[in-house]
Amino acid sequence: MxxxxxxxxxxxxxxxxxxxxxxxxxxxxxxxxxxxxxxxxxxxxxxxxxxxxxxxxxxxxxxxxxxxxxxxxxxxxxxxxxxxxxxxxxxxxxxxxxxxxxxxxxxxxxxxxxxMPFNVSEYTDFYAGKNHAVNVGTMFRGAENALPPNWLHIPIGYNGRASSVVVSGSDVRRPWGQLKGPNDDAPRWAPCARFDLELEMGAIVGTPSEGPISVAEADENIFGYVLLNDWSARDIQAWEYQPLGPFQAKATATTISPWIVTKEALEPFRTSTPAREKELLPHLREPGPMLYDIDLTVELAPQGAAPSVIARTNYSQMYYSAAQQLAHHTTSGCPMRAGDLLGSGTISGPTPESRGSLLELSWGGKEPLTLDGGATRSFLEDGDTLTLKGACKGAGYTIGFGDCTGTVLPALSDPYAR
Amino acid sequence: MxxxxxxxxxxxxxxxxxxxxxxxxxxxxxxxxxxxxxxxxxxxxxxxxxxxxxxxxxxxxxxxxxxxxxxxxxxxxxxxxxxxxxxxxxxxxxxxxxxxxxxxxxxxxxxxxxxMPFNVSEYTDFYAGKNHAVNVGTMFRGAENALPPNWLHIPIGYNGRASSVVVSGSDVRRPWGQLKGPNDDAPRWAPCARFDLELEMGAIVGTPSEGPISVAEADENIFGYVLLNDWSARDIQAWEYQPLGPFQAKATATTISPWIVTKEALEPFRTSTPAREKELLPHLREPGPMLYDIDLTVELAPQGAAPSVIARTNYSQMYYSAAQQLAHHTTSGCPMRAGDLLGSGTISGPTPESRGSLLELSWGGKEPLTLDGGATRSFLEDGDTLTLKGACKGAGYTIGFGDCTGTVLPALSDPYAR
The missing domain is CATH 2.30.30.230 (Fumarylacetoacetase, N-terminal domain)
Structure with missing residues (x-):
């Protein structure tokens, strides 16, 4: 094109x-x-x-x-x-x-x-980037048990909180939460100390559905895509997520880019998901290429300082497409509505520089990242501005999304001390 | 009163x-x-x-x-x-x-x-019944590890799917899903074989909030209560729920009773949560009684047969009140809206007859339940009608909710075989 x-x-x-x-x-x-x-x-x-x-x-x-x-x-x-x-x-x-x-x-x-370009009906977040899942799994469970047994068979997802989705430019307040480190005797109430970003794409459902739909139908039903930063409180998550998944760790904010790029605009950039280690069950197989070749970058700018690019990757690194995720979402008969937002999961490439979260970039905080100005980061600090950018490169033209940006504000004083 | x-x-x-x-x-x-x-x-x-x-x-x-x-x-x-x-x-x-x-x-x-008496903005389901959590934990992890380490410190919850909430009287179609038993080499696509109910109460948020709110404020913000049956596909859940929690297992349907009983009507029946094994952090402590004394029963009627009461329990069996759940829900700054629905979690009493799910009543299917007519049940069969009932008993009067009922329809033929 x-x-x-x-x-x-x-x-x-x-x-x-x-x-x-x-x-x-x-x-x-x-x-x-x-x-x-x-x-x-x-x-x-x-x-x-x-x-x-x-x-x-x-x-x-x-x-x-x-x-x-x-x-x-x-x-x-x-x-x-x-x-x-x-x-x-x-x-x-x-x-x-x-x-x-x-x-x-x-x-x-x-x-x-x-x-906000649309009213988010419901928000679902997936975990469909293999490099991310392997990285996180390796940190938490060791390299041999990195991927959960179901991971290669279904796009793992969980329901998020639609009310917390905000448009690019909205400040994000560092949350408080219940935290308990491995050496703590008891949990304590404190501001999040491991606040993180997640570089994702968001797919927006345009056509509602009532029963199970195929991957091809799911692709038809998608209206467009946005960049998405699923802000994550890693220390809150670590204490709360067993056995029913992330909850307050993911409910502070999710930022989306301000422009919905339509599926039609992305059409020339279609690409396939990678080769499968395990053959998918028939209803999850893609009838054609359903990912997109979208270059993605993450910039981090400390307060008053110039931004550093901290990650470069591509949406084509996903293991499951949004169409596969949406099809899976409907398998149990779950009704889908116009305005449903599906986060892709963190998009990390295979190299250290292409990881889509600070959790991975700093390897759980053990290898702090050095920014261009010399500052280091394990997790986000107050005043940091995060900016996700995305672009498809055509012949003599670019398809952009507009920046997906947000600045971390310091935690309030204890909201219950009053 | x-x-x-x-x-x-x-x-x-x-x-x-x-x-x-x-x-x-x-x-x-x-x-x-x-x-x-x-x-x-x-x-x-x-x-x-x-x-x-x-x-x-x-x-x-x-x-x-x-x-x-x-x-x-x-x-x-x-x-x-x-x-x-x-x-x-x-x-x-x-x-x-x-x-x-x-x-x-x-x-x-x-x-x-x-x-439906209201538009469900978002739906959150909790896991706040201690007997239920101990029963399920014992089955899955053994008696010594029954309760997850966080359970006594926070009301564990996960986001559910608002679009799947239906009013009493709606039929519920047995879902298909991806299943993998412990002895299966690979997952398969099949109708759910372990379809279950969960006896719960639902609390409805009436007053929206933006930042963290206290338990007292949360109690003020609740508009009323309904009975709630969180239909659950146990076999889908077993394969999908690690590491991010239940997803399609809980997305087929959640049935609520047709009448919102207001907090004002329930006021004379307030009662306290039980004594704590672990002292809660201050922001989760109840300033007064915030549970309610509501007698609950579950009836199961096989197709064409009379109903049998399969469980009798009381809402006062919960370990956390809806006010505590709602307060916890806001700790990270999560905005809450009018019409948000909070499921209590399965309400099981201490005795075998007071368990609020077939998973517990049949102890994972190992001890099938015998109904009044002699039929047995490990999990739900096609044509079964489930009815939840709730009542507060005052002096010379009753506060009822209206039945919360639904009939299990057989699974469709393979929705993808076309």
Missing amino acids: TLIRSWVDTANDPDCPFPLNNLPYGVFSTAGSAPRCGVAIGDFVLDVAALEKSGLLPLTGAPHLDRGAWNPVMSAGSAVWAHLRKLLFGHLAADSGTRDQIEPHLYALGAVTLH | TLIRSWVDTANDPDCPFPLNNLPYGVFSTAGSAPRCGVAIGDFVLDVAALEKSGLLPLTGAPHLDRGAWNPVMSAGSAVWAHLRKLLFGHLAADSGTRDQIEPHLYALGAVTLH
């Missing part, structure tokens, strides 16, 4: 994250106005709510774009998704006949506030 | 589950009409949506009762909860001056359809 040219000049720069090929969906506001749907193009956001209102984006039924969330478009079905994208292409292509009507609805990206 | 008399005669029967003391909140419809809010009184449901429309239930702001869910009332705040209850008392008390205006809005309970 090559660049599709737009009359929005900045969209034609090969390094611009938002060319006409992309058209990602967000929610924005300008000073004094209500949040509404927008589409990123070049250095601008296009006010598609205004376009719909003026009749330039005729979709069937009630207005879809004025609600401050993309859920109504998701719920309208995949024919509407395709129709909307086609209309946007028509308006924004270099040979558009409607430029004069569209141009007044562009706002400079730097001048708008971005909000 | 004694019976408060109503002009609705059937509400004054000491065994009636819906006296004036109760006033539980549900959602009902009659043939051809839309679901709307109703309140149970005696043998009737009172159409409170109609009363609000006609000005007989003046609440502040937009209509609250015509939406087919009680969430708008929850969100209106506890002053509105108290005001609504006071208005209902006035209209329905024996000395009411408005009987003539109210009576036309009563519908016979037997002639209406009951729906």
Whole structure:
């Protein structure tokens, strides 16, 4: 696929994250106005709510774009998704006949506030990166028992907390929790001392389902993808997670990037999951490539200091695709809804530099990471800003997601000491 | 507390589950009409949506009762909860001056359809019954390691799946899943063979919160309680739950009773959690009694046969109250919303007859249960109807919840063989 040219000049720069090929969906506001749907193009956001209102984006039924969330478009079905994208292409292509009507609805990206692009119905987090699972398993159970017996057969996942999902730019307050180290006699109530990031992709369900669906159907039902940082309190997790899994360790915040990159935009970058050590049961086999070639980086900037890249990896490192995860999610008959968010699990590559969490990068805190300025990190410190970036590289163009960023605020004084 | 008399005669029967003391909140419809809010009184449901429309239930702001869910009332705040209850008392008390205006809005309970009483925002399930945890732990890990080390210090919970919560009377389809027995070489795809119930109470969050809240605040924020059956596929669970907890094993369905019994109605039945083996950290200590004395029974009726009572226990058997669970849920800063549902965990008493799951009643299938008609059960069979019942016994009156019932339908033919 090559660049599709737009009359929005900045969209034609090969390094611009938002060319006409992309058209990602967000929610924005300008000073004094209500949040509404927008589409990123070049250095601008296009006010598609205004376009719909003026009749330039005729979709069937009630207005879809004025609600401050993309859920109504998701719920309208995949024919509407395709129709909307086609209309946007028509308006924004270099040979558009409607430029004069569209141009007044562009706002400079730097001048708008971005909000959560959709209402998260429910949030599920997976554990589907093999390098991550092996690394964590090796640290906790030894190299010989690194992968749980089920790991090569099902995409292991757990339900997360939708109410804690926030948009990029939201500060994240270091949590308190119940902690008990291996040498402590009893648990204590203290601020988390091993606060971490997890580099993930998030897949958003657009089409609801009631019963079990196939991997191919699951792929059809996905609306788009975001970058996702699943902030994790490792010390809270260590004490709480047996026997029923992570709970408060993962409930402080999960940050997503502000733009939903549609499946259509990612289509040229499809790639397959790796070869299988164990043949999957038929219902989990992929009928075609369902991962995507997305370069991912993590930057850490201590307060007042320049960012250091602490990890570089690629979404194609996953062992299970989002379509496989979604199919598995429905096997028991679990109903899925528009706006369900599925975290991929931490995306770590095979090399030390490609690990998607500080737990792995510092090997459980035993090998602190040295940042560019000389500072070291085992886990996150107050004031640290984490930024995830993602990009697909086409011929003369880039598909970007917008930064997924958040700054760690210090823990409050004891919230119960009052 | 004694019976408060109503002009609705059937509400004054000491065994009636819906006296004036109760006033539980549900959602009902009659043939051809839309679901709307109703309140149970005696043998009737009172159409409170109609009363609000006609000005007989003046609440502040937009209509609250015509939406087919009680969430708008929850969100209106506890002053509105108290005001609504006071208005209902006035209209329905024996000395009411408005009987003539109210009576036309009563519908016979037997002639209406009951729906989900609220929209479940998110669903969390706990593991807070000590007898249950000891029983299950003994079966899986031996008596000496029955309780995980954290169990006496925090109410262990995991996030469940809100989309799978259904109202009493909904059939439950036996799920398929990935299964692997200890003697199997590889996992297989098959219908669940160890389908089970879990007898629980559900607490409903009414007042949202953003940061950590105390146990006292958590108690204030709870709107009411329902009976809850957390259907569980034990064989799916056994293969999937390590290391991140139950997922598809708990996603087929969770059934709740149709009436939300308010905290106000339960007030006279408050009781304390049991004495502690380990002192809790201060933020989890109860400032007063926060469990309730609610008698609970489970009935199992094979297809075409009479029901047998298979368990009798009491909610006061829990080790942690819903207020403690909700407080713990917020420790990491997790935002809670109106409509969040918290399952108590399986409520088992100390005796074999008081166990709240077939896993425990049949001791992992090793000691099948004999029903009244002579049939035996290790786990649920197709056509079995499960019914949970709950009642608080006051002086001359009963607080009931309405049955929490569901029938097991046979598994579909392989959903992927097409």
